[in-house]
Amino acid sequence: MHLVVQAVILGLLTGGVYALMASGLTLAFGVMRVINVAQGALIILSAYLTYTLFVHAGLDPFVALLVITPGMFVLGMLLQFVFIRPLRSEDREELSLLVTWAIALGIEGVLSVVFKTTYRSVNTGYTNATWDVGGYTITQVRFYGFLLSVAILGLLFLALTRTRIGRAIRAVVQNPVSARLLGIETERVAAVGFGLSAATASAAGAVYAMVYPFNPNSHYDLISLLLTIIVLGGLGSLGGAILAALFMGVAEAVLAATISPTWAKLTFFVALLTLLLIRPQGLFGVKARGAI
Amino acid sequence: MSLLQLENVVAGYGFGDVLKGIDLTLERETITCLIGPNGAGKSTVLKTISGLLHPRHGSVRFEGEDIARRRPRAVLDLGIVQVPQERSLFPLMSVWENMLMGAYILNDHREARRRAESLAERFQLVRDRRTERAGSLSGGEQKLVEIARALMLDPKLLLFDEPSAGLAPQARAQVFEVLGSLRGGGWTILLVEQNARSGLSIADCGAVLDAGVVKLEKPATSLLADPEVARLYLGARRDPVGVSTNRPPERPAASTRVTATRKEKPVE
Ligand SMILES: Nc1ncnc2c1ncn2[C@@H]1O[C@H](COP(=O)(O)OP(=O)(O)OP(=O)(O)O)[C@@H](O)[C@H]1O
Ligand SMILES: [Mg+2]
Numbered sequence: 001m002h003l004v005v006q007a008v009i010l011g012l013l014t015g016g017v018y019a020l021m022a023s024g025l026t027l028a029f030g031v032m033r034v035i036n037v038a039q040g041a042l043i044i045l046s047a048y049l050t051y052t053l054f055v056h057a058g059l060d061p062f063v064a065l066l067v068i069t070p071g072m073f074v075l076g077m078l079l080q081f082v083f084i085r086p087l088r089s090e091d092r093e094e095l096s097l098l099v100t101w102a103i104a105l106g107i108e109g110v111l112s113v114v115f116k117t118t119y120r121s122v123n124t125g126y127t128n129a130t131w132d133v134g135g136y137t138i139t140q141v142r143f144y145g146f147l148l149s150v151a152i153l154g155l156l157f158l159a160l161t162r163t164r165i166g167r168a169i170r171a172v173v174q175n176p177v178s179a180r181l182l183g184i185e186t187e188r189v190a191a192v193g194f195g196l197s198a199a200t201a202s203a204a205g206a207v208y209a210m211v212y213p214f215n216p217n218s219h220y221d222l223i224s225l226l227l228t229i230i231v232l233g234g235l236g237s238l239g240g241a242i243l244a245a246l247f248m249g250v251a252e253a254v255l256a257a258t259i260s261p262t263w264a265k266l267t268f269f270v271a272l273l274t275l276l277l278i279r280p281q282g283l284f285g286v287k288a289r290g291a292i
Numbered sequence: 293m294s295l296l297q298l299e300n301v302v303a304g305y306g307f308g309d310v311l312k313g314i315d316l317t318l319e320r321e322t323i324t325c326l327i328g329p330n331g332a333g334k335s336t337v338l339k340t341i342s343g344l345l346h347p348r349h350g351s352v353r354f355e356g357e358d359i360a361r362r363r364p365r366a367v368l369d370l371g372i373v374q375v376p377q378e379r380s381l382f383p384l385m386s387v388w389e390n391m392l393m394g395a396y397i398l399n400d401h402r403e404a405r406r407r408a409e410s411l412a413e414r415f416q417l418v419r420d421r422r423t424e425r426a427g428s429l430s431g432g433e434q435k436l437v438e439i440a441r442a443l444m445l446d447p448k449l450l451l452f453d454e455p456s457a458g459l460a461p462q463a464r465a466q467v468f469e470v471l472g473s474l475r476g477g478g479w480t481i482l483l484v485e486q487n488a489r490s491g492l493s494i495a496d497c498g499a500v501l502d503a504g505v506v507k508l509e510k511p512a513t514s515l516l517a518d519p520e521v522a523r524l525y526l527g528a529r530r531d532p533v534g535v536s537t538n539r540p541p542e543r544p545a546a547s548t549r550v551t552a553t554r555k556e557k558p559v560e
Contacts, residue, residue: 164396164399167389167393167396168396170382170384170385171382171385171393171396174382174383174384174385175379175380175381175382175383177344177376177378177380178376178380178381178382180344180364180365181342181344181364181368181373181374181376181380182368182393182394182396182397183364183365183368183369183396183397184365184396185363185365
């Protein structure tokens, strides 16, 4: 029992970070009908940026975020402008898979040239520090990562509901034609949405870099995980993605603790396949369109 | 000078033209009802006015200015608001948020709230259901909110695309009541309607669009009185014997129409 509770704690902490990662993917899908399979690569890119700033400039990963996040935001807008926007809206959904996959491979290629394929990790002074809470161990880094993810998700939520651009983003997600008829410049809004989506990769990457060793290929693992989560949560639903992420985090940790880590990885795919067979709209998803 | 003037407008979506040289004039503070069979191009006319679609030839003059190549945002700035044929509320936002979105371009929250409050006095539905998610309202209720939202910018010209389509008789009557109540409020209205009799009865002018051209443009009363028009475009009159001849084909059921039109993606 102790083992399971410990695993649930770990799973929730990890799930919070997954939730942040998946929210980026969901947002991009919402505003542009684009399944951005480069999201994993963007996270790994952020992990390397965190690593570089840590090793060469001595910047703490949490501080480095202040630099990396705006950078990723701009990169996201650029990618949308150069690669996604030219796709005609009729076949954007399908073509975007190819285009963003190409972006992912491009990022992987550049990272492989610059950093080689050696595994790296960011070891801060507090990387291995833990707390003991009532007999359960909590890794500090994971806890900070969780807090950061929750904070960013909260900010994202506030931005989407309380700001002018946020309302515009939600309008575009929920009814693009209507948004245009009310004077919202949908292309510009979509670019900002895509930028925000990429910006979430920054914090996710920083946490990833502190918790796991990574190399340029790590994005394959990440993206399959993330795709499972957003399918589970119902494509385009932010709330669904968050629930699914927590669920997957816990399921993974519990299985790893009680059966074996190999089984844990397999869980994702078994879960995904089963789900697609019985509930194609996702476990928590309302419906594909407009759940932000 | 008339408020809006379409001259020889040719427009379409890919190959071929849907509108094949449209001429249409709207006088200030009048209601014009545009009727015509399915696929005649009625929605396309509205889209070329609102900027969702740019015509290939011809001119669209608003207060004398050619607006044919403007984007929807720029058209909105001039005071032209379109309520599209499809549902256009943001389903996950509340009724109130939807109202405020109607004044998005004002970029003035306080003013938007003030306008929404004053419209809420006029539209009971907005007042009573303000915190409800728009998506949870019935089709007819949503249409009424859409109409209310269209007034947020106090536009000069209102374009309504089949606001009564697919509604139950009672909801339809409510929509026509609201539309009728807009008469004399200083707005100019272009109303596309398949319920042609009801549409024409609240209108000053009527125009018949068929196969991409305006076949007739006349005072609404004379269109209603014209037996030829009645036979071709108004559907059967409820006639005492209960039998009618030459009944035009029924419109497809509302559900099929929705799926058919959702696919519409106007090209720039
Ligand atoms: N986005 C689009 N792409 C391609 N063709 C389109 C598009 N929208 C409409 N059409 C075609 O243009 C023609 C006119 O369409 P339009 O929607 O203007 O007709 P309508 O008079 O409004 O019909 P309805 O009464 O069914 O609303 C139809 O043949 C339709 O199939
Ligand atoms: Mg139409």
